Amino acid sequence: MRVEILVNAALACGLLAVPLLAHVMGEPFIITLATRAAILALAGVGLNLALGTGGLVSLGHAAFFGLGGYAMGVLAWHAQMFTPMSLFGLELAGTKSMPVIWLVAIVAGAGLSALIGFLSLRSSGVYFIMLTLAFGQMVYYFAISWPAYGGEDGLSIFVRNGFPGLNTLDPIQFFMVTYVALMLVLGGMALLRRSPFGLALAAARQSPARVQAVGVPVFRLRLVAFVISGAVTAFAGALFADLNRFVSPTMLSWHTSGELIVIVVLGGVARLYGPVAGAILLVGLEHILGGVSDYWQVFLGAGLLAVVLFARGGLIGALAGRAVAHD
Amino acid sequence: MSLVLLLEQVLNGLQFGVMLFLMAAGLTLIFGVMGLINLAHGALYMVGAFAAATVAGLTGSFILGLGAALAAAAAAGALVEVTVLRRLYARDHLDQVLATFALILIFSEGTRFVFGSFPLFLDVPDWLSGPVTLPLGIEYPRYRLAVIGVGLTVAAGLFWLIAGTRIGVQIRAGEADREMIAALGVDITRLYTLVFALGAALAGLAGALVGAIQSVQVGMGEPVLILAFVVIVIGGIGSIRGAFVGAVLVGLTDTLGRVLLPLAMGPIVGTQSAATLGSALASMGIYILMALVLLVRPTGLFGRV
Numbered sequence: 001m002r003v004e005i006l007v008n009a010a011l012a013c014g015l016l017a018v019p020l021l022a023h024v025m026g027e028p029f030i031i032t033l034a035t036r037a038a039i040l041a042l043a044g045v046g047l048n049l050a051l052g053t054g055g056l057v058s059l060g061h062a063a064f065f066g067l068g069g070y071a072m073g074v075l076a077w078h079a080q081m082f083t084p085m086s087l088f089g090l091e092l093a094g095t096k097s098m099p100v101i102w103l104v105a106i107v108a109g110a111g112l113s114a115l116i117g118f119l120s121l122r123s124s125g126v127y128f129i130m131l132t133l134a135f136g137q138m139v140y141y142f143a144i145s146w147p148a149y150g151g152e153d154g155l156s157i158f159v160r161n162g163f164p165g166l167n168t169l170d171p172i173q174f175f176m177v178t179y180v181a182l183m184l185v186l187g188g189m190a191l192l193r194r195s196p197f198g199l200a201l202a203a204a205r206q207s208p209a210r211v212q213a214v215g216v217p218v219f220r221l222r223l224v225a226f227v228i229s230g231a232v233t234a235f236a237g238a239l240f241a242d243l244n245r246f247v248s249p250t251m252l253s254w255h256t257s258g259e260l261i262v263i264v265v266l267g268g269v270a271r272l273y274g275p276v277a278g279a280i281l282l283v284g285l286e287h288i289l290g291g292v293s294d295y296w297q298v299f300l301g302a303g304l305l306a307v308v309l310f311a312r313g314g315l316i317g318a319l320a321g322r323a324v325a326h327d
Numbered sequence: 328m329s330l331v332l333l334l335e336q337v338l339n340g341l342q343f344g345v346m347l348f349l350m351a352a353g354l355t356l357i358f359g360v361m362g363l364i365n366l367a368h369g370a371l372y373m374v375g376a377f378a379a380a381t382v383a384g385l386t387g388s389f390i391l392g393l394g395a396a397l398a399a400a401a402a403a404g405a406l407v408e409v410t411v412l413r414r415l416y417a418r419d420h421l422d423q424v425l426a427t428f429a430l431i432l433i434f435s436e437g438t439r440f441v442f443g444s445f446p447l448f449l450d451v452p453d454w455l456s457g458p459v460t461l462p463l464g465i466e467y468p469r470y471r472l473a474v475i476g477v478g479l480t481v482a483a484g485l486f487w488l489i490a491g492t493r494i495g496v497q498i499r500a501g502e503a504d505r506e507m508i509a510a511l512g513v514d515i516t517r518l519y520t521l522v523f524a525l526g527a528a529l530a531g532l533a534g535a536l537v538g539a540i541q542s543v544q545v546g547m548g549e550p551v552l553i554l555a556f557v558v559i560v561i562g563g564i565g566s567i568r569g570a571f572v573g574a575v576l577v578g579l580t581d582t583l584g585r586v587l588l589p590l591a592m593g594p595i596v597g598t599q600s601a602a603t604l605g606s607a608l609a610s611m612g613i614y615i616l617m618a619l620v621l622l623v624r625p626t627g628l629f630g631r632v
Contacts, residue, residue: 130556138614145607301432308426
């Protein structure tokens with residue numbers, strides 16, 4: 001446990017130090033990579049609550065990630081076109097303000113995950129995996145065939161959205177926004193995991209029948225976890241779309257769900273900092289191997305197989321030892 | 328819409344359905360017997376299509392191409408089963424999802440490396456091209472009709488294999504109690520490889536048959552894989568009969584939804600927005616069907632509780 005705290009601290013400091021150093025040395029590309037890692041880590045932290053702590057293998061989190069992205073895209077698009085959107089007869093103006101966009105993304109993510117969770121959590125095991133995958137695909141195909149917001153081509157915005165008091169076009173300032181968001185959510189997750197709710201959720205992963213027997217409603221417990229998980233992932237999606245100034249159905253595709261799972265598992269399932277380690281590893285591999293070969297995903301696949309077959313526990317598991325049971 | 332046009336769409340839906348069945352049958356067998364959730368099943372579909380396109384292109388024979396698809400997919404399936412998947416039967420679903428996702432990356436990028444990013448084309452042979460006139464004056468492509476025929480024949484053969492042969496008895500026994508059947512002297516390891524190769528061959532056959540209608544390209548298996556998941560969730564995981572009923576239901580719902588929904592919405596919201604709203608709803612139709620089935624029967628139509 002001691003070692004894990006050290007590893008976590010090293011990850012948190014490393015993720016902060018590298019872009020700061022890159023800023024001093026005038027390497028904005030490295031800062032963008034670090035921003036990408038921080039945002040993917042945030043999405044992974046969201047997924048990890050359901051997948052790691054709750055044991056709910058969701059293959060549909062791209063739906064929430066992409067929904068957050070579209071929350072940013074749609075609001076910013078309406079703002080830059082100066083066309084209000086009409087929603088049930090109400091005329092609403094778009095916005096270029098990050099906090100408002102985040103709020104909308106989080107609320108929308110929570111709403112969609114409540115709906116998908118309510119329908120999927122009635123089943124378990126392999127049915128749950130396939131249901132979340134199928135509902136995720138439903139959202140994906142809806143985005144592709146709904147032409148109002150770009151359809152298959154997606155939406156791009158001209159200027160990154162603003163945060164009061166900051167110049168978000170400056171890479172290091174935008175990085176700090178994402179980093180602080182990641183750290184705040186990680187802090188919240190650490191509290192949540194130690195709370196009665198988190199303990200009951202982890203217990204329900206190991207033995208749902210016993211948790212139910214002591215009077216804790218397992219379905220409601222899991223639904224709340226799934227909703228928090230979806231909301232955090234949607235928040236990350238809004239940031240991710242703002243990083244690229246672009247959102248497209250690719251964010252919703254099931255490959256994205258797979259990548260989010262890869263991030264969590266590469267880092268270490270159910271570890272607080274697992275997704276941070278996984279995201280740094282994935283973005284790093286993408287950058288390094290992508291430079292070596294166009295077919296770098298073959299190596300990613302082979303490495304992933306090796307981790308699954310021989311190195312369970314992921315990166316943090318390898319560094320800090322003591323595997324966390326997850327079934 | 329005329330009756331003839333509607334019947335044509337029903338045939339299209341049936342053709343789509345029997346192809347989905349070939350995919351779903353393998354998935355559901357593999358899950359039922361080995362308890363493995365195999366995301367890489369779509370990759371085997373792709374392997375079949377690429378093998379068929381390559382061999383048919385070299386030899387000019389469509390039949391040889393189909394044979395190559397069966398052989399290549401079965402071989403690829405047996406290979407991954409022996410090298411990787413065998414170690415995962417006792418693991419939890421998360422490990423299986425992750426490992427088979429890794430296999431998708433390897434298969435897709437490997438295929439892209441060998442064949443490039445451009446799609447290949449598999450031509451319908453002369454003796455199957457052109458339309459054929461059915462009763463009621465329906466003009467229907469001969470090839471699609473042949474695909475329906477092949478699909479139904481394979482489905483019948485599979486039912487016979489499972490219900491009426493010694494190997495089928497062993498497969499069903501393996502589903503029910505793997506330790507007991509091993510104790511009775513059946514080589515369970517070989518049985519597993521055989522089941523996996525059989526499922527892979529069915530996926531490869533589907534890939535080759537559909538490859539002649541669409542183009543043969545990297546990633547072609549993934550949309551079909553997800554539909555096959557929907558099929559087996561609707562039908563009940565592990566049930567071949569359920570896979571058949573589910574596949575036909577999904578094939579018909581999807582095909583007819585795409586045609587009928589825009590028409591049905593027309594009088595309500597106006598022709599212009601009916602086309603967009605209708606097609607958006609139609610693309611979600613099968614998922615709504617799945618949600619409805621699961622609300623009524625949480626383990627699917629033919630699933631065991």
